Amino acid sequence: MTGTIAAVREQVAQARDRGQVPVGLVPTMGYFHEGHLSLMRKAREECGFVVVSIYVNPIQFDPAEDLKTYPSDFDRDLKLASAEGADLVFHPSDKEMYPEGFDTHVEPGSVAEGLCGQARPGHFRGVATIVAKLFNIVGPDRAYFGQKDAQQAAVIRRMAADLDFSIDIRVCPTVREDDGLAMSSRNTFLVDEERAQAPLLYQALTAARDALARGETNASKLRRIMRRTIGQNYLVELEYARIVDPVTMEPVARVDREVLAAVAARIGRARLIDNLLISPEE
Protein backbone atom coordinates (compact mmCIF):
# COMPACT_ATOMS: atom_id res chain seq x y z
CA MET A 1 0.00 0.00 0.00
CA THR A 2 1.17 3.49 -0.73
CA GLY A 3 -0.23 6.99 -0.73
CA THR A 4 2.40 8.63 -2.92
CA ILE A 5 2.59 9.03 -6.67
CA ALA A 6 6.37 8.62 -6.60
CA ALA A 7 6.12 5.20 -4.91
CA VAL A 8 3.52 4.00 -7.44
CA ARG A 9 5.75 5.00 -10.35
CA GLU A 10 8.71 3.28 -8.77
CA GLN A 11 6.89 0.05 -7.97
CA VAL A 12 5.30 -0.15 -11.43
CA ALA A 13 8.70 0.47 -13.06
CA GLN A 14 10.23 -2.30 -10.94
CA ALA A 15 7.40 -4.66 -11.85
CA ARG A 16 7.98 -3.93 -15.55
CA ASP A 17 11.70 -4.58 -15.06
CA ARG A 18 10.84 -7.94 -13.52
CA GLY A 19 8.67 -8.71 -16.54
CA GLN A 20 5.39 -8.52 -14.59
CA VAL A 21 3.37 -7.33 -17.57
CA PRO A 22 0.85 -6.31 -18.69
CA VAL A 23 0.17 -3.83 -15.89
CA GLY A 24 -3.51 -3.61 -14.95
CA LEU A 25 -5.26 -0.76 -13.13
CA VAL A 26 -8.56 -1.05 -11.25
CA PRO A 27 -9.60 2.49 -10.25
CA THR A 28 -12.14 2.50 -7.39
CA MET A 29 -13.67 4.72 -4.72
CA GLY A 30 -13.41 1.85 -2.20
CA TYR A 31 -16.08 0.26 0.04
CA PHE A 32 -15.72 -2.87 -2.03
CA HIS A 33 -18.54 -5.14 -3.12
CA GLU A 34 -18.52 -8.10 -5.48
CA GLY A 35 -18.53 -5.73 -8.47
CA HIS A 36 -15.15 -4.30 -7.49
CA LEU A 37 -13.80 -7.73 -6.65
CA SER A 38 -14.85 -9.07 -10.06
CA LEU A 39 -12.77 -6.32 -11.70
CA MET A 40 -9.77 -7.26 -9.58
CA ARG A 41 -10.20 -10.95 -10.43
CA LYS A 42 -10.36 -10.15 -14.14
CA ALA A 43 -7.26 -7.96 -13.84
CA ARG A 44 -5.47 -10.68 -11.86
CA GLU A 45 -6.31 -13.22 -14.59
CA GLU A 46 -5.07 -11.00 -17.40
CA CYS A 47 -2.17 -9.02 -15.94
CA GLY A 48 1.28 -9.56 -14.50
CA PHE A 49 0.95 -6.68 -12.05
CA VAL A 50 -2.35 -5.36 -10.65
CA VAL A 51 -2.72 -1.88 -9.17
CA VAL A 52 -5.95 -1.05 -7.33
CA SER A 53 -6.54 2.61 -6.56
CA ILE A 54 -8.88 3.60 -3.74
CA TYR A 55 -9.72 7.29 -3.84
CA VAL A 56 -12.99 9.12 -3.34
CA ASN A 57 -12.41 11.84 -5.91
CA PRO A 58 -13.88 15.09 -4.56
CA ILE A 59 -14.05 16.89 -7.92
CA GLN A 60 -16.62 14.46 -9.31
CA PHE A 61 -19.08 15.34 -6.55
CA ASP A 62 -21.30 18.39 -6.59
CA PRO A 63 -21.32 20.39 -3.31
CA ALA A 64 -24.91 19.14 -2.76
CA GLU A 65 -23.95 15.48 -3.26
CA ASP A 66 -22.88 12.69 -0.93
CA LEU A 67 -19.10 13.21 -0.85
CA LYS A 68 -19.05 13.62 2.94
CA THR A 69 -21.22 10.59 3.61
CA TYR A 70 -19.77 8.33 0.89
CA PRO A 71 -19.20 5.01 2.69
CA SER A 72 -15.68 3.80 3.41
CA ASP A 73 -13.94 0.97 5.24
CA PHE A 74 -10.33 1.12 4.24
CA ASP A 75 -9.02 -1.72 6.41
CA ARG A 76 -11.61 -4.11 5.02
CA ASP A 77 -10.89 -2.92 1.45
CA LEU A 78 -7.19 -3.53 1.92
CA LYS A 79 -7.80 -7.11 3.09
CA LEU A 80 -10.20 -7.79 0.21
CA ALA A 81 -7.82 -6.38 -2.41
CA SER A 82 -4.99 -8.42 -0.98
CA ALA A 83 -7.16 -11.57 -1.00
CA GLU A 84 -7.86 -10.95 -4.70
CA GLY A 85 -4.13 -10.79 -5.35
CA ALA A 86 -3.69 -7.07 -5.97
CA ASP A 87 0.01 -6.26 -6.12
CA LEU A 88 -0.30 -2.64 -5.09
CA VAL A 89 -3.04 -0.55 -3.50
CA PHE A 90 -2.74 3.19 -4.15
CA HIS A 91 -4.63 5.23 -1.56
CA PRO A 92 -3.61 8.86 -1.97
CA SER A 93 -4.65 11.93 0.03
CA ASP A 94 -6.48 14.87 -1.54
CA LYS A 95 -3.28 16.86 -1.17
CA GLU A 96 -1.34 14.28 -3.19
CA MET A 97 -3.90 14.33 -6.01
CA TYR A 98 -4.89 18.01 -5.95
CA PRO A 99 -2.03 20.05 -4.54
CA GLU A 100 -2.40 23.80 -4.24
CA GLY A 101 -2.61 25.48 -7.63
CA PHE A 102 -4.26 22.53 -9.37
CA ASP A 103 -6.18 24.03 -12.28
CA THR A 104 -6.33 21.77 -15.36
CA HIS A 105 -9.28 19.54 -16.25
CA VAL A 106 -10.13 16.98 -18.88
CA GLU A 107 -13.43 17.99 -20.43
CA PRO A 108 -15.47 15.27 -22.11
CA GLY A 109 -17.88 16.27 -24.89
CA SER A 110 -21.40 15.22 -25.82
CA VAL A 111 -21.03 11.68 -24.44
CA ALA A 112 -21.13 13.28 -20.97
CA GLU A 113 -24.12 15.52 -21.55
CA GLY A 114 -27.20 13.30 -21.27
CA LEU A 115 -28.29 10.79 -18.62
CA CYS A 116 -26.27 11.28 -15.41
CA GLY A 117 -24.41 14.22 -16.95
CA GLN A 118 -27.62 16.21 -16.92
CA ALA A 119 -28.37 15.54 -13.25
CA ARG A 120 -24.73 15.82 -12.16
CA PRO A 121 -23.13 18.80 -13.94
CA GLY A 122 -19.33 18.58 -13.82
CA HIS A 123 -19.41 14.97 -12.66
CA PHE A 124 -17.86 13.43 -15.77
CA ARG A 125 -15.32 16.20 -16.05
CA GLY A 126 -14.21 15.19 -12.56
CA VAL A 127 -14.21 11.52 -13.56
CA ALA A 128 -12.26 12.11 -16.80
CA THR A 129 -9.72 14.26 -14.95
CA ILE A 130 -9.01 11.78 -12.14
CA VAL A 131 -8.85 8.85 -14.56
CA ALA A 132 -6.41 10.73 -16.83
CA LYS A 133 -4.29 11.42 -13.74
CA LEU A 134 -4.38 7.77 -12.64
CA PHE A 135 -3.50 6.68 -16.18
CA ASN A 136 -0.46 8.95 -16.12
CA ILE A 137 0.56 7.95 -12.59
CA VAL A 138 0.27 4.18 -13.06
CA GLY A 139 0.88 3.93 -16.82
CA PRO A 140 -1.16 0.72 -17.10
CA ASP A 141 -1.58 -1.40 -20.22
CA ARG A 142 -5.15 -2.24 -19.24
CA ALA A 143 -7.74 -0.53 -17.05
CA TYR A 144 -10.89 -2.12 -15.66
CA PHE A 145 -14.28 -0.48 -15.24
CA GLY A 146 -17.77 -1.79 -14.45
CA GLN A 147 -20.62 -1.79 -16.94
CA LYS A 148 -22.92 -0.59 -14.13
CA ASP A 149 -21.46 2.87 -14.73
CA ALA A 150 -22.06 2.64 -18.48
CA GLN A 151 -21.84 6.35 -19.20
CA GLN A 152 -18.62 6.61 -17.19
CA ALA A 153 -17.17 3.75 -19.25
CA ALA A 154 -18.24 5.51 -22.48
CA VAL A 155 -16.67 8.80 -21.32
CA ILE A 156 -13.42 7.02 -20.49
CA ARG A 157 -13.32 5.09 -23.76
CA ARG A 158 -13.86 8.35 -25.63
CA MET A 159 -11.18 10.11 -23.58
CA ALA A 160 -8.66 7.30 -24.00
CA ALA A 161 -9.17 7.36 -27.77
CA ASP A 162 -9.21 11.17 -28.09
CA LEU A 163 -6.17 11.83 -25.91
CA ASP A 164 -4.28 8.83 -27.34
CA PHE A 165 -3.83 6.89 -24.14
CA SER A 166 -2.35 3.58 -25.21
CA ILE A 167 -4.47 1.68 -22.69
CA ASP A 168 -6.93 -1.12 -23.30
CA ILE A 169 -10.20 -0.12 -21.58
CA ARG A 170 -11.91 -3.27 -20.27
CA VAL A 171 -15.54 -2.97 -19.24
CA CYS A 172 -16.78 -5.87 -17.09
CA PRO A 173 -20.35 -7.05 -16.50
CA THR A 174 -22.49 -5.62 -13.72
CA VAL A 175 -22.63 -7.85 -10.66
CA ARG A 176 -26.10 -8.17 -9.13
CA GLU A 177 -27.70 -9.30 -5.90
CA ASP A 178 -29.93 -12.38 -6.12
CA ASP A 179 -32.98 -10.19 -6.65
CA GLY A 180 -31.34 -8.31 -9.51
CA LEU A 181 -30.25 -5.13 -7.74
CA ALA A 182 -26.96 -3.94 -9.21
CA MET A 183 -24.25 -3.90 -6.58
CA SER A 184 -23.25 -0.39 -5.54
CA SER A 185 -21.50 1.09 -2.54
CA ARG A 186 -24.50 3.41 -2.30
CA ASN A 187 -26.87 0.49 -1.62
CA THR A 188 -25.67 0.78 1.97
CA PHE A 189 -27.71 4.00 2.24
CA LEU A 190 -30.99 2.05 1.79
CA VAL A 191 -33.14 1.22 4.81
CA ASP A 192 -35.07 -2.07 4.67
CA GLU A 193 -38.24 -0.88 2.99
CA GLU A 194 -36.21 1.09 0.42
CA ARG A 195 -33.98 -1.92 -0.23
CA ALA A 196 -37.13 -3.97 -0.89
CA GLN A 197 -38.14 -1.57 -3.68
CA ALA A 198 -34.67 -1.16 -5.21
CA PRO A 199 -34.88 -4.19 -7.58
CA LEU A 200 -37.55 -2.23 -9.49
CA LEU A 201 -34.74 -0.58 -11.46
CA TYR A 202 -33.52 -3.87 -12.84
CA GLN A 203 -37.09 -5.08 -13.36
CA ALA A 204 -37.74 -2.00 -15.51
CA LEU A 205 -34.68 -2.84 -17.63
CA THR A 206 -35.66 -6.49 -18.08
CA ALA A 207 -39.21 -5.42 -18.95
CA ALA A 208 -37.76 -3.29 -21.77
CA ARG A 209 -35.55 -6.18 -22.86
CA ASP A 210 -38.52 -8.56 -22.92
CA ALA A 211 -40.71 -6.10 -24.84
CA LEU A 212 -37.93 -5.69 -27.41
CA ALA A 213 -37.68 -9.48 -27.70
CA ARG A 214 -41.41 -9.49 -28.45
CA GLY A 215 -40.80 -7.02 -31.28
CA GLU A 216 -41.34 -3.62 -29.68
CA THR A 217 -38.60 -1.48 -31.27
CA ASN A 218 -40.10 1.95 -30.60
CA ALA A 219 -37.86 3.56 -27.98
CA SER A 220 -40.65 5.82 -26.66
CA LYS A 221 -42.75 2.75 -25.95
CA LEU A 222 -39.85 0.95 -24.32
CA ARG A 223 -39.25 3.98 -22.11
CA ARG A 224 -42.93 3.99 -21.17
CA ILE A 225 -42.67 0.31 -20.23
CA MET A 226 -39.71 1.08 -17.96
CA ARG A 227 -41.51 4.01 -16.33
CA ARG A 228 -44.65 1.93 -15.84
CA THR A 229 -42.67 -0.90 -14.24
CA ILE A 230 -41.28 1.47 -11.66
CA GLY A 231 -44.73 3.00 -11.36
CA GLN A 232 -46.03 5.51 -8.85
CA ASN A 233 -43.93 4.29 -5.98
CA TYR A 234 -43.63 6.77 -3.12
CA LEU A 235 -40.18 5.39 -2.22
CA VAL A 236 -38.70 5.47 -5.73
CA GLU A 237 -38.32 8.80 -7.49
CA LEU A 238 -37.41 8.04 -11.11
CA GLU A 239 -34.87 10.46 -12.59
CA TYR A 240 -34.65 9.02 -16.09
CA ALA A 241 -35.44 5.94 -18.16
CA ARG A 242 -33.75 6.13 -21.55
CA ILE A 243 -32.79 4.14 -24.61
CA VAL A 244 -29.43 5.35 -25.94
CA ASP A 245 -26.55 4.41 -28.22
CA PRO A 246 -24.03 2.44 -26.08
CA VAL A 247 -21.03 4.36 -27.46
CA THR A 248 -22.25 7.94 -27.88
CA MET A 249 -25.04 7.92 -25.24
CA GLU A 250 -27.25 9.72 -27.81
CA PRO A 251 -30.99 8.93 -27.64
CA VAL A 252 -32.18 6.28 -30.07
CA ALA A 253 -35.68 6.47 -31.60
CA ARG A 254 -35.98 2.98 -33.06
CA VAL A 255 -34.04 -0.03 -31.83
CA ASP A 256 -32.43 -1.58 -34.90
CA ARG A 257 -29.16 -2.56 -33.22
CA GLU A 258 -27.76 -3.10 -29.73
CA VAL A 259 -28.75 -0.20 -27.46
CA LEU A 260 -28.39 0.67 -23.82
CA ALA A 261 -31.47 0.83 -21.63
CA ALA A 262 -30.55 3.03 -18.69
CA VAL A 263 -32.35 4.17 -15.56
CA ALA A 264 -31.58 6.38 -12.58
CA ALA A 265 -33.70 6.92 -9.48
CA ARG A 266 -33.52 8.34 -6.00
CA ILE A 267 -34.48 5.92 -3.28
CA GLY A 268 -34.20 7.42 0.18
CA ARG A 269 -30.74 8.94 0.56
CA ALA A 270 -29.35 7.00 -2.41
CA ARG A 271 -29.20 7.91 -6.07
CA LEU A 272 -29.02 4.58 -7.88
CA ILE A 273 -28.35 3.82 -11.53
CA ASP A 274 -28.59 0.69 -13.62
CA ASN A 275 -28.50 -0.31 -17.28
CA LEU A 276 -28.74 -3.23 -19.64
CA LEU A 277 -27.43 -3.73 -23.16
CA ILE A 278 -30.39 -5.00 -25.20
CA SER A 279 -30.66 -5.87 -28.86
CA PRO A 280 -33.42 -6.87 -31.28
CA GLU A 281 -31.83 -10.30 -31.76
CA GLU A 282 -32.46 -11.31 -28.16
Added chain:
Amino acid sequence: MTGTIAAVREQVAQARDRGQVPVGLVPTMGYFHEGHLSLMRKAREECGFVVVSIYVNPIQFDPAEDLKTYPSDFDRDLKLASAEGADLVFHPSDKEMYPEGFDTHVEPGSVAEGLCGQARPGHFRGVATIVAKLFNIVGPDRAYFGQKDAQQAAVIRRMAADLDFSIDIRVCPTVREDDGLAMSSRNTFLVDEERAQAPLLYQALTAARDALARGETNASKLRRIMRRTIGQNYLVELEYARIVDPVTMEPVARVDREVLAAVAARIGRARLIDNLLISPEE
Protein backbone atom coordinates in the same frame (compact mmCIF):
# COMPACT_ATOMS: atom_id res chain seq x y z
CA MET B 1 9.32 10.47 -41.25
CA THR B 2 5.92 9.10 -40.45
CA GLY B 3 2.37 10.31 -40.37
CA THR B 4 0.91 7.58 -38.20
CA ILE B 5 0.57 7.31 -34.44
CA ALA B 6 1.18 3.56 -34.57
CA ALA B 7 4.55 4.01 -36.30
CA VAL B 8 5.65 6.63 -33.77
CA ARG B 9 4.80 4.32 -30.87
CA GLU B 10 6.66 1.46 -32.51
CA GLN B 11 9.78 3.47 -33.34
CA VAL B 12 9.96 5.02 -29.87
CA ALA B 13 9.54 1.57 -28.28
CA GLN B 14 12.35 0.21 -30.47
CA ALA B 15 14.57 3.16 -29.57
CA ARG B 16 13.95 2.49 -25.86
CA ASP B 17 14.77 -1.17 -26.40
CA ARG B 18 18.07 -0.12 -27.98
CA GLY B 19 18.75 2.06 -24.93
CA GLN B 20 18.37 5.33 -26.84
CA VAL B 21 17.13 7.24 -23.81
CA PRO B 22 15.98 9.68 -22.66
CA VAL B 23 13.44 10.27 -25.39
CA GLY B 24 13.01 13.95 -26.28
CA LEU B 25 10.04 15.59 -28.01
CA VAL B 26 10.13 18.91 -29.86
CA PRO B 27 6.52 19.79 -30.79
CA THR B 28 6.34 22.35 -33.60
CA MET B 29 4.02 23.78 -36.23
CA GLY B 30 6.83 23.72 -38.78
CA TYR B 31 8.25 26.50 -40.99
CA PHE B 32 11.43 26.29 -38.98
CA HIS B 33 13.57 29.20 -37.90
CA GLU B 34 16.56 29.32 -35.57
CA GLY B 35 14.23 29.15 -32.57
CA HIS B 36 12.96 25.72 -33.57
CA LEU B 37 16.45 24.56 -34.47
CA SER B 38 17.79 25.66 -31.07
CA LEU B 39 15.17 23.41 -29.41
CA MET B 40 16.23 20.47 -31.59
CA ARG B 41 19.89 21.11 -30.78
CA LYS B 42 19.14 21.16 -27.06
CA ALA B 43 17.12 17.94 -27.38
CA ARG B 44 19.91 16.33 -29.42
CA GLU B 45 22.43 17.28 -26.72
CA GLU B 46 20.34 15.87 -23.89
CA CYS B 47 18.49 12.89 -25.38
CA GLY B 48 19.19 9.49 -26.88
CA PHE B 49 16.26 9.71 -29.29
CA VAL B 50 14.75 12.93 -30.62
CA VAL B 51 11.23 13.16 -32.03
CA VAL B 52 10.20 16.36 -33.82
CA SER B 53 6.50 16.78 -34.52
CA ILE B 54 5.34 19.08 -37.31
CA TYR B 55 1.63 19.73 -37.12
CA VAL B 56 -0.38 22.91 -37.57
CA ASN B 57 -3.03 22.15 -34.95
CA PRO B 58 -6.37 23.47 -36.23
CA ILE B 59 -8.13 23.50 -32.83
CA GLN B 60 -5.82 26.16 -31.43
CA PHE B 61 -6.85 28.62 -34.16
CA ASP B 62 -10.03 30.67 -34.04
CA PRO B 63 -12.06 30.64 -37.29
CA ALA B 64 -11.02 34.28 -37.81
CA GLU B 65 -7.32 33.51 -37.39
CA ASP B 66 -4.49 32.64 -39.74
CA LEU B 67 -4.81 28.83 -39.89
CA LYS B 68 -5.28 28.82 -43.66
CA THR B 69 -2.39 31.13 -44.35
CA TYR B 70 -0.02 29.77 -41.69
CA PRO B 71 3.28 29.40 -43.56
CA SER B 72 4.67 25.97 -44.35
CA ASP B 73 7.57 24.40 -46.23
CA PHE B 74 7.63 20.77 -45.29
CA ASP B 75 10.50 19.66 -47.51
CA ARG B 76 12.76 22.35 -46.12
CA ASP B 77 11.67 21.51 -42.54
CA LEU B 78 12.48 17.85 -43.06
CA LYS B 79 15.98 18.67 -44.28
CA LEU B 80 16.59 21.06 -41.39
CA ALA B 81 15.35 18.57 -38.77
CA SER B 82 17.52 15.89 -40.27
CA ALA B 83 20.54 18.21 -40.28
CA GLU B 84 19.96 18.83 -36.56
CA GLY B 85 20.00 15.09 -35.97
CA ALA B 86 16.30 14.45 -35.29
CA ASP B 87 15.70 10.68 -35.19
CA LEU B 88 12.06 10.83 -36.17
CA VAL B 89 9.79 13.47 -37.68
CA PHE B 90 6.08 12.98 -36.96
CA HIS B 91 3.89 14.78 -39.51
CA PRO B 92 0.33 13.58 -39.06
CA SER B 93 -2.79 14.49 -41.00
CA ASP B 94 -5.80 16.13 -39.36
CA LYS B 95 -7.64 12.85 -39.75
CA GLU B 96 -4.94 11.02 -37.81
CA MET B 97 -5.07 13.52 -34.96
CA TYR B 98 -8.79 14.32 -34.93
CA PRO B 99 -10.71 11.37 -36.37
CA GLU B 100 -14.47 11.57 -36.59
CA GLY B 101 -16.12 11.62 -33.19
CA PHE B 102 -13.22 13.41 -31.46
CA ASP B 103 -14.77 15.20 -28.51
CA THR B 104 -12.47 15.42 -25.45
CA HIS B 105 -10.40 18.46 -24.54
CA VAL B 106 -7.84 19.43 -21.96
CA GLU B 107 -9.01 22.66 -20.35
CA PRO B 108 -6.38 24.81 -18.67
CA GLY B 109 -7.45 27.12 -15.85
CA SER B 110 -6.58 30.67 -14.86
CA VAL B 111 -3.03 30.53 -16.32
CA ALA B 112 -4.69 30.58 -19.76
CA GLU B 113 -7.09 33.44 -19.09
CA GLY B 114 -5.03 36.63 -19.35
CA LEU B 115 -2.63 37.89 -22.03
CA CYS B 116 -3.05 35.89 -25.27
CA GLY B 117 -5.88 33.85 -23.70
CA GLN B 118 -8.01 36.97 -23.66
CA ALA B 119 -7.46 37.78 -27.33
CA ARG B 120 -7.57 34.15 -28.46
CA PRO B 121 -10.43 32.35 -26.67
CA GLY B 122 -10.00 28.57 -26.85
CA HIS B 123 -6.42 28.89 -28.06
CA PHE B 124 -4.75 27.38 -24.99
CA ARG B 125 -7.40 24.70 -24.70
CA GLY B 126 -6.36 23.67 -28.22
CA VAL B 127 -2.69 23.85 -27.27
CA ALA B 128 -3.13 21.84 -24.06
CA THR B 129 -5.17 19.21 -25.91
CA ILE B 130 -2.70 18.67 -28.76
CA VAL B 131 0.27 18.64 -26.39
CA ALA B 132 -1.45 16.07 -24.13
CA LYS B 133 -2.07 13.95 -27.24
CA LEU B 134 1.55 14.26 -28.38
CA PHE B 135 2.76 13.40 -24.87
CA ASN B 136 0.65 10.23 -24.95
CA ILE B 137 1.65 9.32 -28.51
CA VAL B 138 5.39 9.81 -28.09
CA GLY B 139 5.73 9.16 -24.35
CA PRO B 140 8.83 11.34 -24.09
CA ASP B 141 10.97 11.84 -21.00
CA ARG B 142 11.63 15.46 -21.94
CA ALA B 143 9.75 17.98 -24.06
CA TYR B 144 11.13 21.24 -25.43
CA PHE B 145 9.31 24.55 -25.79
CA GLY B 146 10.41 28.10 -26.52
CA GLN B 147 10.33 30.91 -24.00
CA LYS B 148 8.95 33.18 -26.76
CA ASP B 149 5.58 31.55 -26.13
CA ALA B 150 5.85 32.11 -22.39
CA GLN B 151 2.16 31.68 -21.61
CA GLN B 152 2.04 28.49 -23.65
CA ALA B 153 5.00 27.17 -21.66
CA ALA B 154 3.23 28.10 -18.40
CA VAL B 155 0.01 26.37 -19.53
CA ILE B 156 1.95 23.23 -20.43
CA ARG B 157 3.94 23.19 -17.19
CA ARG B 158 0.66 23.53 -15.26
CA MET B 159 -0.99 20.78 -17.33
CA ALA B 160 1.96 18.41 -16.99
CA ALA B 161 1.93 18.87 -13.21
CA ASP B 162 -1.87 18.70 -12.82
CA LEU B 163 -2.40 15.65 -15.03
CA ASP B 164 0.72 13.90 -13.68
CA PHE B 165 2.63 13.60 -16.91
CA SER B 166 6.04 12.28 -15.92
CA ILE B 167 7.79 14.51 -18.44
CA ASP B 168 10.46 17.12 -17.85
CA ILE B 169 9.27 20.35 -19.50
CA ARG B 170 12.30 22.25 -20.82
CA VAL B 171 11.79 25.88 -21.79
CA CYS B 172 14.58 27.29 -23.97
CA PRO B 173 15.58 30.93 -24.52
CA THR B 174 13.99 33.03 -27.23
CA VAL B 175 16.16 33.33 -30.33
CA ARG B 176 16.29 36.84 -31.80
CA GLU B 177 17.28 38.54 -35.04
CA ASP B 178 20.24 40.94 -34.82
CA ASP B 179 17.89 43.88 -34.23
CA GLY B 180 16.14 42.08 -31.35
CA LEU B 181 13.01 40.85 -33.12
CA ALA B 182 12.00 37.47 -31.67
CA MET B 183 12.07 34.79 -34.34
CA SER B 184 8.61 33.62 -35.35
CA SER B 185 7.17 31.84 -38.34
CA ARG B 186 4.70 34.72 -38.50
CA ASN B 187 7.48 37.25 -39.19
CA THR B 188 7.21 36.07 -42.80
CA PHE B 189 3.87 37.94 -42.97
CA LEU B 190 5.66 41.30 -42.51
CA VAL B 191 6.33 43.55 -45.50
CA ASP B 192 9.50 45.66 -45.38
CA GLU B 193 8.17 48.74 -43.64
CA GLU B 194 6.36 46.57 -41.10
CA ARG B 195 9.50 44.52 -40.51
CA ALA B 196 11.38 47.75 -39.83
CA GLN B 197 8.97 48.59 -36.99
CA ALA B 198 8.75 45.08 -35.50
CA PRO B 199 11.80 45.41 -33.19
CA LEU B 200 9.76 47.97 -31.20
CA LEU B 201 8.28 45.04 -29.23
CA TYR B 202 11.67 43.97 -27.92
CA GLN B 203 12.68 47.59 -27.38
CA ALA B 204 9.61 48.05 -25.17
CA LEU B 205 10.65 45.01 -23.11
CA THR B 206 14.24 46.18 -22.71
CA ALA B 207 12.99 49.65 -21.77
CA ALA B 208 10.98 48.05 -18.94
CA ARG B 209 14.02 46.00 -17.92
CA ASP B 210 16.23 49.08 -17.85
CA ALA B 211 13.68 51.08 -15.87
CA LEU B 212 13.46 48.27 -13.34
CA ALA B 213 17.27 48.22 -13.12
CA ARG B 214 17.09 51.94 -12.33
CA GLY B 215 14.71 51.15 -9.45
CA GLU B 216 11.25 51.53 -11.00
CA THR B 217 9.29 48.68 -9.41
CA ASN B 218 5.77 50.00 -10.01
CA ALA B 219 4.22 47.72 -12.63
CA SER B 220 1.81 50.40 -13.88
CA LYS B 221 4.75 52.67 -14.58
CA LEU B 222 6.69 49.89 -16.30
CA ARG B 223 3.66 49.16 -18.47
CA ARG B 224 3.43 52.86 -19.36
CA ILE B 225 7.11 52.80 -20.35
CA MET B 226 6.46 49.82 -22.65
CA ARG B 227 3.42 51.50 -24.21
CA ARG B 228 5.32 54.74 -24.67
CA THR B 229 8.24 52.95 -26.35
CA ILE B 230 5.91 51.45 -28.93
CA GLY B 231 4.19 54.82 -29.17
CA GLN B 232 1.58 56.04 -31.62
CA ASN B 233 2.86 54.02 -34.53
CA TYR B 234 0.35 53.63 -37.34
CA LEU B 235 1.87 50.26 -38.33
CA VAL B 236 1.94 48.73 -34.84
CA GLU B 237 -1.33 48.15 -33.01
CA LEU B 238 -0.48 47.25 -29.42
CA GLU B 239 -2.73 44.57 -27.93
CA TYR B 240 -1.24 44.36 -24.47
CA ALA B 241 1.84 45.30 -22.46
CA ARG B 242 1.81 43.57 -19.08
CA ILE B 243 3.88 42.66 -16.05
CA VAL B 244 2.86 39.23 -14.76
CA ASP B 245 4.00 36.38 -12.54
CA PRO B 246 6.06 34.00 -14.75
CA VAL B 247 4.32 30.88 -13.38
CA THR B 248 0.68 31.91 -12.89
CA MET B 249 0.52 34.72 -15.50
CA GLU B 250 -1.34 36.79 -12.88
CA PRO B 251 -0.75 40.58 -12.98
CA VAL B 252 1.86 41.86 -10.57
CA ALA B 253 1.52 45.32 -8.98
CA ARG B 254 5.03 45.78 -7.55
CA VAL B 255 8.11 44.03 -8.89
CA ASP B 256 9.80 42.48 -5.85
CA ARG B 257 10.93 39.28 -7.62
CA GLU B 258 11.47 37.95 -11.13
CA VAL B 259 8.49 38.82 -13.34
CA LEU B 260 7.56 38.47 -16.97
CA ALA B 261 7.22 41.58 -19.10
CA ALA B 262 5.01 40.56 -22.03
CA VAL B 263 3.73 42.35 -25.12
CA ALA B 264 1.52 41.50 -28.08
CA ALA B 265 0.82 43.61 -31.13
CA ARG B 266 -0.64 43.41 -34.58
CA ILE B 267 1.69 44.53 -37.34
CA GLY B 268 0.15 44.20 -40.79
CA ARG B 269 -1.21 40.69 -41.16
CA ALA B 270 0.84 39.35 -38.26
CA ARG B 271 0.00 39.13 -34.59
CA LEU B 272 3.37 39.10 -32.83
CA ILE B 273 4.23 38.40 -29.20
CA ASP B 274 7.37 38.79 -27.15
CA ASN B 275 8.42 38.71 -23.52
CA LEU B 276 11.36 39.08 -21.19
CA LEU B 277 12.00 37.75 -17.71
CA ILE B 278 13.13 40.72 -15.65
CA SER B 279 14.07 41.00 -12.01
CA PRO B 280 14.95 43.80 -9.57
CA GLU B 281 18.49 42.39 -9.15
CA GLU B 282 19.43 43.10 -12.76
